[in-house]
Amino acid sequence: MRPLLCLFGLAGALWSFNVVPLFWLDAPAEDVAARILINDRFKPDTLTDILARLSEGKTSTILMPAFARAKAVVNIRAAEEVTKSAFQDGDHYMDVAEAQVRSALNLNPHDSFLWLMLYSVDTTRNGFNLAKLDLLDQSYATGPLEGWIALRRNRIALNAFPTLTRATQASVLSEFAEMIDANLIEEAAANLTGVGWAWREELLAGVDKVDIASRQRLAKVLSRDGIKVRIPGIEESERPW
Template identity: 50%
Template sequence: MWNSKLSYWLAVLRGLLFAGGLSSVIWSITALPAFWKMMPASDIAARIVADDRFKLGALANVLAGIESEQAGALSPPGLLRAVALAKLRVAEEAMLRRSSEQADRSISAAVEEVKSALAVSPNDSFLWLMLYSVETTRGGFDLQNLRYLDQSYAAGPREGWISLRRNRLSLGIFSTLGDATQSAVISEFEQMVDADFVEHAALNLMGAGWPYRERLLAALVSADIVSRQGLYKRLAAEGIKLPIAGIPVDERPWR
């Protein structure tokens, strides 16, 4: 009696395991290819956002693979984003090693990809920043393009690695920005210091941000005190001693 019951439950358990295994196989067949397609694209996009460098021509080969997966189907937003960013980087390569006509065609194609991606993901602050950057590179500074930079800040005012590139660009044209965007740029600088991106903040301050140093430093009152001290020391190492909230100015010339 006991053996028959045990045999029964073992059979049931084997059936459940088989069903579970079968469902896993089915899931892997249907779902995993989508993940396989997306993961390389998302990795590429992340590396481009972090401003990683690729071997010359390598990104064009990867892009061809991504586009072959994309052909004939509606693309997920992440894939559209990856294609747009990859084409932008390929266009940068073209500007360095091809004729101006070929580079112009590459840039035009990249701009169209960026706009297509933004039509699907209008809150992508990095794509808005790249659209501003590439249009400025292609046609020179134009007040009309500032709307792309404004939209980048509106879509993502706190964006980590994006801020490191965006803040420098924005300080370079700070006087032409509207009041709301200027406030966002100042706040972004404070967030960079608070997050301990002291080296980037110091370079921005000593470079394009120098005419606006009083506003930038005044905003640091709420930044982490240790990061403020780090910024003070970094500037002092360059012979620059500026008042930073909560940090006493060392007037000794040998320090």
């Protein structure tokens, strides 16, 4: 019995040795990932330092999904920043980011943001590909209405809107309406007047159930920018133009 207890004790010690460093890294990694998701900006040197710290964590036989997700998000942002700067090792950063996203998805298969990022990374590297739209479909299927994801996803999806399935198109339209309802007015207006302009009638038709005050705020923002469109429930006399 005593040898068995010793064996269990040794196993526990080994588990702690491997996993505790990940627990220690998990909280700050998730904090950084959360800031990235709301589009906080980091200096390139800061991201490099964060990645170095994450890489120092020992790889556990029980890799925590939250840590893997956070690491993938940080790698994505680092790759995006490097690509913008046109560094010569941009391809390397993209390779690492894609590998991290795929690894994180193995542990977080229902994470809509990771599916979106896999689609985004592939599109950035290889251009638009109809065969990859299932990644975008999967993002909407696993998380159709998530405000912080909508900030990035709605714009990306509108770029591919006519090629999406009917179900995903409906999700994109609902997401746009939810952005307005969540008071993300400036972002929704930018999507409407930018990549979504060709689909403005469909987008605006879907806001009929949005809170009237939110629709009025949208009308005000569009008027400020000199954009005249018909918004459901906003009469001509109510419009600020």
